[in-house]
Amino acid sequence: MTSIHTERRVSLSEIEALARDVLLARGVSFAQADAVARNVTAAEADECRSHGVYRLIGYVRAVVSGKADGRAVPSMTQVSPAIIRVDAGRGFAPLANEIARPALVAAAQSLGIAVLAINNCYHNSAMWVDLEPLADAGLVSIGMTAGQCTVAPHGGSKPVFGTNPFAFGWPRPDGAPFVFDFATSAAARGEIELHQRAGKSIPLGWAVDAEGRPTTDPAVGLAGAMLPFGGHKGTALALMIELLAGPMIGDLTSQESFAEDEGMGSPPLGGELIIAFDPVRFLGDDFAGHMARAETLFSSISGQDGVRLPGDRRLEARAQSVQNGVLVPARLLEELELLRAGGGGRG
Numbered sequence: 001m002t003s004i005h006t007e008r009r010v011s012l013s014e015i016e017a018l019a020r021d022v023l024l025a026r027g028v029s030f031a032q033a034d035a036v037a038r039n040v041t042a043a044e045a046d047e048c049r050s051h052g053v054y055r056l057i058g059y060v061r062a063v064v065s066g067k068a069d070g071r072a073v074p075s076m077t078q079v080s081p082a083i084i085r086v087d088a089g090r091g092f093a094p095l096a097n098e099i100a101r102p103a104l105v106a107a108a109q110s111l112g113i114a115v116l117a118i119n120n121c122y123h124n125s126a127m128w129v130d131l132e133p134l135a136d137a138g139l140v141s142i143g144m145t146a147g148q149c150t151v152a153p154h155g156g157s158k159p160v161f162g163t164n165p166f167a168f169g170w171p172r173p174d175g176a177p178f179v180f181d182f183a184t185s186a187a188a189r190g191e192i193e194l195h196q197r198a199g200k201s202i203p204l205g206w207a208v209d210a211e212g213r214p215t216t217d218p219a220v221g222l223a224g225a226m227l228p229f230g231g232h233k234g235t236a237l238a239l240m241i242e243l244l245a246g247p248m249i250g251d252l253t254s255q256e257s258f259a260e261d262e263g264m265g266s267p268p269l270g271g272e273l274i275i276a277f278d279p280v281r282f283l284g285d286d287f288a289g290h291m292a293r294a295e296t297l298f299s300s301i302s303g304q305d306g307v308r309l310p311g312d313r314r315l316e317a318r319a320q321s322v323q324n325g326v327l328v329p330a331r332l333l334e335e336l337e338l339l340r341a342g343g344g345g346r347g
Contacts (some may be wrong), residue, residue, distance in 0.1 A: 006330040011322060015053060015328075016041040022056050022339045026063045028070030035094035039125040044328070046314035050190030051126040053328060053336060055267075058124050059092065060339055062256040062266035068092065068122045074099050082107060082114045085249075088121030093145075093272055096121050104276055105137045113283035116274040117249040123147070124267035128181035128311070130274065131169035133296040135177030140277040143167040143181075147253040147268040148261060151185045152225035154235040158210025160269055161190050161227045163252035164241040171279075173291065178298065180310040184238040186229045192218045198329070237243045245273045 010018075019040045023033035027313020036059060044052035045126035048106050062068035072091030076099060079085050084103050088096040096118045107114035123145050134141040165188075183189075186206045195202050197219035204214050207221025215221050228234030246253045251271030252260065260269055283290050 006009060006118050006336045008330050009325045010328050011325040012045055015044050015326065018340060019053060019056055021183045022336055023059060023070065024056035025342050026060055028063060032070055032091055032095050032135055036092050039094040039129050039172055042129045043126045044326045045239065048126055050188045050194060054190060054332060055124050056336060058267045058283055062099040062122055065264040065266060067253055067264055067274060068265045076100055076103065077262050079094040082111050084114065084116045086118045088118055090120055090122065093118060093123040094125050095123045101133060105134065105139065108276040108278045118272040119203055119249065119251050121272060122267040122269055123272060125164050126181060127167040128179045131167050132177060132179050134276055135169040135171045135179060138171050138280065140279055141169040141274060143274040144245045146245045146254045146270050146292065148258040150189055150226050151228055151236055154228055154232045156223055157208055160255065161238040164238045166237065166241060177313050178311060180307060184228055184234050184241060189226060192221055196222065217238050219316050245271050
């Protein structure tokens, strides 16, 4: 049996092909599989393993259980000049994002601000991948999505929220844009699951057991509740995201998504909200000067010894991954190769 600690180096092109093939083997359409594969590969390239190829297991589970429609064709509606809505048809979020992105960019550039609401999608993917193309198009953006209830509010022990990630993108005149993406929980659920797979303990403060007692056992934490980051501040942000990416756009709360899953362990079914701003429309002739002021702010942070901007680590990892590939646990690769061959995938 392969050791759980053994890793293999794999090129990004091999990662993308593996991800696509795993989904195609389960009858997922090429369009859906291709979009997911690009997202998964981007996560691996940036050394965000919790959203990399490990997530394919959940995607497959969602399709095999009949919860997700791997052949769904997202349907886009221009609700108003500034509001775009996409019904993902119980398909996956990456394709819905890719289909809607040109309309969102065009609306934001025309009006100065535009909103994309994605409904009825299974979201298992990294959100910075959704926002980077908007920043590359010159737009500032905010994105968020809820999940399945796995996170307790500050002071509580019963799950109410999902990990409810929040992302932000800002274009920069030279080099890569400033983009960050973080869960409002102390850690992504995938990080705890990866610790469990590797037989490693988790830090105190990530989760509690079913009685609300702190734990370093990932299995106990997964059976209990995850914790918000920053105590009451993380709880407030999680609640804001829950409302904006749920009832505000007519989609599920984390509790409702969890109930809909019926214990299958599929990715969360729900909505995603992205707000895009065009600084050119906001600033007019003063655009260049004000964007230069933003660069001064960035320099005042990154110019300090021992300080880096959020997202810099991902960009450094990306540059290395393009040249050298990425390390993936050998046992996980074996599981995925089995799925690629048409085996496994039933939970």
